[in-house]
Amino acid sequence: MASSFGPLLRGLRQSTGLTIGELSHASGVSVRAIGDMERGVSRGPQRRTVEALADALGLDDEQRAELADTARAGRPRTADPAPEQPGSNALPRSLGDFVGRTAELELLDERARTASADGPTPVVVVHGAAGLGKTACAVRAAELLHERFPDGGLYVDLRGVDPAPMATTDALRRLLLASGLDARAIAEDQHERAGQLRAILADRRSLVLLDNAADEAQVRPLLPAHGAGMVIVTSRRTLAGLEGVTRVPLAPFSPQESAELLEALSNRTADGNAVETETAAETARVSELCGRLPLALRIAGTRLASQPEWTMRHLAERLSDEDRRLANLAVGDVGVEAAFALSYVALPEQAKECFRRLALVPAVDFGAPIAAVLTEADRYDAEDQLDELVELGLLQHEGTDRYRFHDLIRLYANHRLHEEESDAARATAERRMTDWLLETATAAGRWFDGDSPPAGDEGHVRFTSPEEARVWLLVKKESWLAALRLAAVAGRDAQVARFGEAMNWIANETQVWATDWLEVFGLTRSAAARLPDRRGELWHTIRHVWARLTVAAQRRDDKALREAAEQAMEAYQLAEGLGAVREQAEAVCNAAEAWRLAHDDDRSLWAYTRGRELAETAGDQSTYFWASGGLVVGLAQAGRYDDALKAFRSMLRTIEELPAPTAAAENTRWFALARLSTLLADAGRYGDVVEIARTSAAALLEEGNNWAPLTHRAVGRAYLGLGANDKAREHLTLAIGRGEARGRWQPRPAFVDEVNALIAALDDEAGAPEEIR
The missing domain is CATH 1.25.40 (Serine Threonine Protein Phosphatase 5, Tetratricopeptide repeat)
Structure with a gap:
């Protein structure tokens, strides 16, 4: 076999008596291309070119095979970087302690199996936030797939998060040089260079790794159209504009993967004894404090390995300080905060402001309306900013229209907020957010306090039905509860009290939140006590009693129930002194509930009867039906079944005779039917x-x-x-x-x-x- 393709082709051409021009005419290959081949400028032409030359030369099977093998041998492998660009096609150093990503690697292997000479080249985009190990995953895949791509691999770092990412023309030049094309043969025009690269890759079973891509425009010209190779692209962005590609999103490690990586890096393993069991718990704690982010875990493990006197507990204590956590997740020239900063600086100014201020949100997740409030933007602009943050991996989608931070990214956003915005600006944004949350929750709660929709403007949220209002309150509970705490600490008593009044009916519907309602009405009661309205304070006291006895009932705590009954009777006496008949009825009914649940039947029946009398006097239909329902349940509990059945039927007749039953009457109807059915059963x-x-x-x-x-x-x-x-x-x-x-x-x-x-x-x-x- 000839030592290189050029001499072999020249010898075969001369043996047939053809000139370069005649061979060009017969094969369709240009005179310049044939000349470059024979001079050794082009050492490994593509398969289709070799076949065209062999047909024109009339070669037999043995000669064809020799020509094809020599052309293949002339194509450089990954281990042979081009002299003009040292390392341009050399993969980064692999991680000997690589763990996890099993599902992702299996998907990459599955896509590699689809590569064929006659089909489109499979392209996979591995994307995710900073620190998730995109490059490590791609390099690991390249190592595992090397036998599938015997023509070697090409690698280029596109520097996508640098202030000035690599120009596409430069990336094409690097890839062409690494592919073996002589520098003199590389076209000047970007489109022609892209064509040269496609022509070369179409005939090779090569794996191309385009690392750290900036955007679609940078990547698109680097992608081959057809051929038996494969391309893996890594990027912080999803590169959603690229068509016909497979996307592999990376998420934080699982708890098991996190522990495995920490133990491997720190040389600490568990063997089952008491000390190691404690270490396993602390390892899990460190993993969570690192947000199970591979980069953070790797830094934490490296710090442990370099500080043998440290324990997992010692590191966990250091990382527990939120103000210093990001600073502690840095080693040498590598740090989590620095990795996040590369994404942050790439944002437009409006998106930066949105990112910073979202750190003020007192809930795990959030939506566009609250982002709009924080930035004083309209909802559509806020959605665009959130999408930009998701695209760069600084936010994660949580369902259809919800978003959330990774724990460490939230800390980074909070750092940026305190570094870049004044105390006054932060306070103003936070006040605007808490006001909006409380006023919107108040408007939602009022949908249940009567038969007609409430008046008012809920800002970026409009409720058109009780169900919409209920869903908002359910989904946003963590946010509005945190806003209530902030408003209470700030002393905004009137706002806090007004909020509590609106929560009256929704609280009854969501008794599973009893502990939260106990806190809510504790805060509203304290706020009302600082206002001049004594009856208002009384109302909030009664709601606090209700929440207290609901918690006691759920815990089946008889002592707590009796204490709640005592507090209710104190409120009853206070209402009596104020001449507040309606509040008297509500207070004594709360006492009745507590006594019934504590099986104090005599006092319970007295209190229900008294509550019904007072409610009828006050014209309070809701409390009247509450007392009536409680009375019949109390009669049944006391063993007076006939009296209970009569009372049930009487109550149902009363409701049926109403000209237009209220929501309270309808609820009592269903309650009575449920209890009556149970009693009869x-x-x-x-x-x-x-x-x-x-x-x-x-x-x-x-x-x-x-x-x-x-x-x-x-x-x-x-x-x-x-x-x-x-x-x-x-x-x-x-x-x-x-x-x-x-x-x-x-x-x-x-x-x-x-x-x-x-x-x-x-x-x-x-x-x-x-x-x-």
């Missing part, structure tokens, strides 16, 4: 329960509101007692599923356990032999 009157389900409670079961689960349970028990097992199973299943699906009333564990036991009994019976059944 307890008494074994199953036919009556089924009749109620078919008639008066049919709408309740269809709507699936807060009281539907209790009614379904009662109806399921009735059908079970009547031997209609399929119907029983249907209603028992809905008793659990309907409440959870609505996201409002959630069955307590004891309720769920009881219903599951009934369903299990049905399953056991269904599986029993016929003779046993």
Whole structure:
């Protein structure tokens, strides 16, 4: 075999008696290209060129194979960087302690399998925030895939986060030189250079790694169209404008991967004894403080390895200081903060301001409306800024229209906020945000305090129905609760009290938040006490009592229930002194609830009766129905079933006779039907329960509101007692599923356990032999 392609081609041409011009005419290959080949300027022409020359020369199979092999041998491998650009095609040093990314590497391997000479070249974009190990993942993939690409690999760092990223023309030149093309043959025009690169790569089974890409415009000319090779691009951006590519997003490590990397780098492993168990817990703590970010973990592990006297606990204590955490996650010339800064400086000024001020948000996630409030932008501009932050990996999507920070990036945003904005500017932005959160929550809460929508402007959020208002309050709870705390600390008492008043009805619907409501009404009660309105203070005191007894009831704490009853009676006496009849009724009903739950039946029945009398005097329909419902439940609890049934039916008749039942009356109707069904089921009157389900409670079961689960349970028990097992199973299943699906009333564990036991009994019976059944 000839030592190089040029002499071999010249010898074959001369043996046929053809001139270069004649060979050019017969093969379609230009005279200049053939001349470059024979002179050794072009040492490894593409496959299609070699085949065209072989056809024109009339070579036999043996000669064709020799010419093709010599051309392939002339193409440089990864280990042979071009002299003019040292290292331009050499992969970065691999990590011997590489861990994780199993799924991502499998996807890259899957895409590599699709590479074929006649198909489009597979292109994969590995993207994610700073510090996620994009380059490490791509280099690891290149190592694992090297046998699939025997023509070697090409590498170029596109310096995408530098102030001046590498020009595409320069990147093309580097790749062409690394591919073996003589510098004199490289075209000046960028489009021609891109064509030269595509022509070379079309005939090679090579892997090209384009690291640290800035944007689509920089990358697009570097991509081959067809061929058996593969391209891996890494970027902080998603490069969404590139078509026909596979995107591999990187996320923080799992807890297990984080611990594995920390232990590998720090030479600390667990062997199961008490000390090592403690170390494992501290390793998990360090992992979380690093946000399970590979770069942060690598720095933490390196610091431990270089400081043998340090322990995991010592490092965890250092990282626990939020003000110093980023400073502690730096070693040598590598640091997490520096990595984030490269993305931050690339942002437009408006996006920088948005990024900084989002650190003020007191919740884990947030949406465009709050970003608009913080930056005083309209919602559409805010959405554009958020999208820019996501594109650069500084924010993460959390669902369709929600966003969140990585923990370390939030710290960086907070640092930038304090470095770049004055105390006054920060305070103004925070006040604007808390005002908006509280006023919007107040407007949402008012949808439930009457039969007509509230007046007012909710700013960047408009509610058109109670359901929209409810969803907003549910989703934003963490934010508005934090805003309430800030307003309370700032002494904005009127605003805090007004907020509490609006939360009255939604609090009743979301008793699963009892601990939060206890805090809310504790804050509003304290705020109201500093205002001149004594009746207002009384109202907030009563709501605080309600929250206190709700928490005590959920915990089944009889002592706490009795203490709540005492506090309620203190409020009752205060209301009596102020001549506040309505507040007297509410206070004594709270005491009645607490006594009933503590099984003090006599005092409970007295208090419910007194509450109903006072509510009727005050014309307070809501409290009247509350007291009426509690009275019948208390009668049943005391064993006075006949009296309880009469009271239930009387209460339902009262509601039916109303010309236009209020929301409170409707809620009481469903409550009464649920409790009546339960009471009848307890008494074994199953036919009556089924009749109620078919008639008066049919709408309740269809709507699936807060009281539907209790009614379904009662109806399921009735059908079970009547031997209609399929119907029983249907209603028992809905008793659990309907409440959870609505996201409002959630069955307590004891309720769920009881219903599951009934369903299990049905399953056991269904599986029993016929003779046993």
